Every structure is written in structure tokens, then in C-alpha cells.
Amino acid sequence: MQPIIEEISYFACGSCTNHLHWMFKGAPKETRTFPAGVFLIKHRTQGYILYDTGYSTALYQNRWKYRLYRQINPIQVTTDQLIDHQLRQRGIQPEDIRWLIVSHLHPDHIGRLNYFPNATFIMTKSAFQQLKQASLKVLIFKEFLPTDFEERTIAIEPNQQRSAFPYQPVADLFADNSLLLSAFDGHALGQGCVFLPEKNLFLAADICWGMDLLAKTNDLKPIPRLIQDNMHAYRQSCAVLQQIQADGIAVVVSHDSEECIKEVLA
Template sequence: MLHGGKTTIIKIYRCGYCYNNLHRIYKNMPKETIQFPATAILFSHQNNLYLIDTGYSKRVFEYGLKSKIYHKLNPIVYEDSNSLKNQLEADGISNLDIKGIILTHLHPDHIGGLKDFPNSQIIMSEKSYALLVRPKLLDLVFKNLVPVDWMNRLRIIEEKEDDLFQDGTIEVIDLPGHTKDQIGLYFKELKFLYAADATWGIKFIDNQLKFIPKLLQRDYKHFNQTILKLKEYMSNGIKVMVSHEQVDDK
């Protein structure tokens, strides 16, 4: 738990995971299969509860051929007990108490549980909104994960905006490369940056991607520029966390 004056990061949740071999992803890495958790973060701001992303849900397996291909390339391990809704309930928090959900981008491991929060405002960038309205195949948007009433609950973060709550506590950071629309959140009071899928692990930040993983980045030039941005934050003493990192959340 990280405490600030107006903002507190309450807990980091792992909502299922995928696994892959480091040798297939990075150059000069051993043949070691590791887990990449699907992360969601619960935080409070001015006594309201918010989430960043929602992790996997069983619906990720229910989108026909796209689900089968996705699972084949990116094997997923998930049980109902892993759902963010169930984990929150185990901690005494109702899914109906979440005021808003900030989506860093629209991949299935980030929006999988979105339908489990019918009362929450859905907060996304302008670029995410554009992708959701007209997704392309490589955008990996599973429309079955999106609530039918999403537009009625939508708040769009415009590109010119960078202050999420207009009080200087959380800055929205543009982190393109992995996807066109990816954003991160910098908690200024906490000196903490959540950088979504900017890299598959801070400990891999200097490793070079192999050919196929490189192709899977929507813009590899911007991917590398985002890595440099993360390093700049880190050089200024700021804690950087990414979605698939194995981290201690105690």
C-alpha cells in the first residue's frame, strides 16, 4: 500500500496470467518459461475507489476463432477465483463500489473483467475510443469484453489533457508502441508510474526483442521511445511498474 495526501494505491491484483519462453521473446535469453500476470490496480482518490485495468476473465476464451488464436500464441491460465470481481469481494469490496475504471489500452488482459463492473465510469484515451469504435485485426480488441452500455458510461481523456482529476495528483502519460493507444498513470504524490505493457518486465528493459515479438508491437519506433521515457523516470528516482512484472505488492 502506497499512501499519498489525496491518493492511495490500495492493492495490486493478479487476475490470471499468460506464460511464454523468454528465448522466444528476447535475444540472448535462456529457454526459460515464466508467468506474465494480468495486473489490475485498486486505488482511492478523495475517498472514491478506482481501478486501473481489470485483468483476464473467462470471456477471453469466448470470442470464437480470435480467442483460439490468441490463446495458442499467448497461453492463458485463468480460473474464476482469479477474477477481479471475486478477489475484490474477498477483500470486502463490492464491484458496485468502484467509481471508475481507467483503461491503459484495450488488449484482452486489460479489459477482460470490464463487464463485471456495471456501475463504474469507463475512462479511456481518445485513441482507445477510436480503436474501440473501429478496431482492426492487429488491434486485438475483443468486442465481447465490452459492456453494451459502455458509451453511456464513457469518459474520454483528450490528448491535450494530462491531469486526470484536475488536482495535480495523477498525470496521464502517453506510452505508444506496444499499442497505438497505450497510456500510463504517474502518481505524483507517490512518485510511482504504472506503465502498462511498455515492456514485459522492468528487468528486461535493456533486452532486445526478437523478430516476431518486434513485429507484434504496433509501432516499434515508438516502443523504443517509450522505453527511453521509462528510463528517464527511473533516473529521477521514480518507481516504475509494468503490467506483467512479478512484483511484491505487500
């Protein structure tokens, strides 16, 4: 039988740097670059589906909240790294993206949402509802969203049980078992994560910041804890992620290293 998912590719769209020893108790003195990962999925009948959009150079603008963001989380992004630019380099026009799954609304995931004029956005209902909460704690820069974002978004509540993914309820996005969307709380409310049964691959957004850091969940220091939406849910989601990996599913999180993600996808 022909596969439904014909291809999945990864793009690093900017990055941030943080000191591991500032993030985790007992971590080595190491400064790590965390790329903002974007995935392009080619579906046999639905065409191109994008998972997140990475950083935007607009974050370099001289606005107080961007300055604060960059201070806490120094970023590096060039125009060459923007997802729409990288797609064009591959011969794919941003207009060709029909579906855009937005895992959650943090700046490193929504940077270029404005550049996909024909895309319908897909989010989990709870992640979408965060839009209504305007506090700085939820870290949503609404100016990155297209003005018609709400009208173009399908907010889905994952509520189906699937034996292929028994960990959380899912939504079978195209009713063909190719992309199962689930909601994971903790880092942000209802982060949309995707299981691709054909590839035995789970795209885990920011459940944690690196698969090699999963075991350090309990060592997270107070400031990085504060950045999480809900620390209790964060620990629970990390425990589920550990189980998913232990069961032999390939897992990547959005900020894993390029080498690590490319190895998993290969």
C-alpha cells in the first residue's frame, strides 16, 4: 500500500541560547543552543502540512517586551533561517501550505504565521483558548498572528481513544489515521503534539526542551519553573513522554538539536 505520509522534513528556524546550569540543578557549565524546530509533512491527498513556524526576525524590534524576552532568552535568527525563506529555497511556495498545525502560541512557534496566506490553522481547543488570556505569563505576542487568525483556526478537542496511542485522547485530523493530534499541558496549556503512526514518530512540541533533558525534569530551577504554565502538569506530561519513548516510539521535541532530529527522522 502507498504511504499516506510521503515525506517529513525538518527545518531549524532560528535558535536561542541558555546556560544549562542556570536551568537545571547539578547540570554541567554548558551553554546550549536550542534551535526552533519546524516540521513539514507531505500528505498524499492533503498536500503540505506545516508544524509550527519558528522564530521571526521581528523579535529584534526595539519594543520593551521583545527586549525583555531577548534578555531572558537570547535569540539568534537571520532572514535565511525564516521558514518561508527556507521553503522557497526548496521550491515550495508558502502559498502551497494548506494546513498549519500550531502547537502553542509562544513566539518561537508562531513567528511566521503571517506568511502563509492559504493555510488553515489547526490547534487544540485549550491551546487556542489561551489567546483570551492576555497576561505576560502566557507569553503570547498577538502581533505575530494574522489579523484573521481566529476565523482561520480550527480548534479541536482531542477526544478519541486509539490503541496506537493509548497515552492521551487524540483527534484523527484527516480521518485516515495519519496524524493523531493530542493535547499536553504543562509548558503551555494544551500543546498540540502529533503522533504519526506510519512513521512511528511523535512530535512533542515543548513538553520538554530536549529529549536528553527529560530525565532532569525534577531538577528544573525556580526561574525556568516560573516560565511553565503549570509545573505539576509539566511533570506529568514529561512522565508520559518518557513512557512513549520507552514503548519504542521515536520522539522529538521542537528544541532538540538538529543532529538529533535529523538522526531520528532518517
